[in-house]
Amino acid sequence: MNASGVGRLPRWLVAFTAVCLFLMHLPVLVLVAFSFNASKFAVTWTGFTFGWYRRLLERDDILHAVQASLIVGVTATLIAVVLGTLIALALARHRFRGRTVYEGMMYVPIVTPEIVTGISLLVLFVFLRLPLGLTTIIIAHVAFCIPFVVVVVLARLAGMDENLEEAAMTLGADEVTTFFRITLPLLGPGILSAALLSFILSFDDFVITSLVAGSGSSTLPLVIYSMVRRNVEPSINAISTLIVIATSVLLYASDRMSRRREATDA
């Protein structure tokens, strides 16, 4: 290794990283492979088929569940990101009475066991006579996503130079212009990762969702868990494979976007 520490990587470290990555992704590779397996039971390989992807088109329950999960995920993410970013700005940029209490309260939902959050939301919704359904799931997901958004955006704000905002205002920009032209673009990457985190938290939540879901709002995790009692049909592997592909594309796109931004910043 040379003095600057950025010379050739030791070979063992490369090998170690490769093994770790392989082990991390092995389950997903198995899942993808078995989505093309002819057998109904995911243990023995009996032949190649696209049948489970075709079967997916007949499984209205799975398709509805994917739709419900997407509606909930996107809506909850949008709301949580807007509210969470505003909360983070308030906490980072302003001094007001009870600020420490607010900040402390932000962390409570992160450490509260999900089952407690779920039961309390269920009791609250029943008390308010709010019919259980997509709306209640979205409210619940917004509630548990906000703290994560706040934490991520606060971290980004901590590394941001406040002088840039002050400079903009000195040069005559009003508060709104400064926010949209300076603060928001600088916060962009933080907000984007907060949004991705929220979406993933929302998309695979089971405990809270199972308690606040109502008629006509079964999300994908609810359907998959319910199928386990009988048999997890390989069409679940097929839909999971499609989801893996979709998220990979999404991640790649967001990575490209932030790289391009960094390039223009430089």
Added chain:
Amino acid sequence: MPERSDKRPGPYAALRHAIGLHPMDRREFTRRALALGASAASVAGLLAACRPVGDDLPPAERAARDAAAALEPLGPIEPRLSIYNWSDYVAPDTIPNFEREFGVRVTYDVYESNEELLAKLLAGARGYDLVFPSSYALSVLVATGLAAPIHRAYLTNWSNIAPLFLNPAVDPGNAHSVPWQWGITGLAYRADKVAAPDSWGVLQNVRYAGKMTQLDDGRDVIGSWLRYRGHSLNSRNAGELAAAEADAITAKRNLKAYLSAPVKGQLISGDVWIAQLWNGDATQAQVEQPAIQYALPREGSTIWADSVVIPRTAPHMRAAHEFMNYILRPEVGAAISDFTGYGTPNQQALARMEHPVPYPTPEQMQRLEYQIDLGRETAEWDQLWTEIKSA
């Protein structure tokens, strides 16, 4: 950091109050609740909301009221119906055909366990018209008054149900439930690898060590070892339970794992030769691997039955009754059980099935027992199960 004066609460005072580290007295709580804009009435309402939506009537009084209510006519059929069931627990064409024939739009939602269903209904969730509890969950729904009385006049196909499945102990006279699917718990085995096991004792045989499984369920595991020693699988006797625990731990040394439905795959691949399993799952696995056979141990085992129940809060009573009557048709019942692999309580459906599950003979019936709600003993059983799993 600024000095805190003694009069000002510390930074997380409100939080500590909220989680009870600083117990507030009643007046303080009321004052704060009012300050938060909550009226005294809504605080009371909030507490009331934590109680079940059922009623506190004595069972006899409730039975009399329900019996009277069951005779009253229902309104016209509603355009919607909300079903809350396990996934894949109806045939693919059951619901589309019902929608077409009755002009009712059906939503089908799923739950993962009886506990999830009970948690929701007990908390007061509304909106579901039909739920499908196992017998112990049914007993809870009946006891808390959450199950609506069945209006028998609308169930013209009632006589299709085999008498064997009528009048269950948890719902006398089927006042609140209609039989749905039934099954038994026994031993599935690979006939090409082992001889037919006729006793739960086979699980203690070291010859098959590492090739056997039991269900991942305390009731089923402890129950099998209670039967092994000739006791009821609903035993509350400490001595009998201790013996069952010892037997279960002896067997555990030979077991590959505690596995429920997913064991089917391992039976098919031959990684497991003998598995405690439900007969419906064994039938499904047999389709892929004909060497899989099923045996009922001579000491006896569990028979279970799931039911259809209308929650008292159901918004579409008439449509729910029409659906119950629809599934009691011979061809509809046959299609459902052919798909699920379980038994049908519909005796007219049996002859129309591709893979009929024969009814237990009177001799077998004497060895089969329903699981009942253990009430307060549940905690002890849970404790035993934890000890067995961690042994």
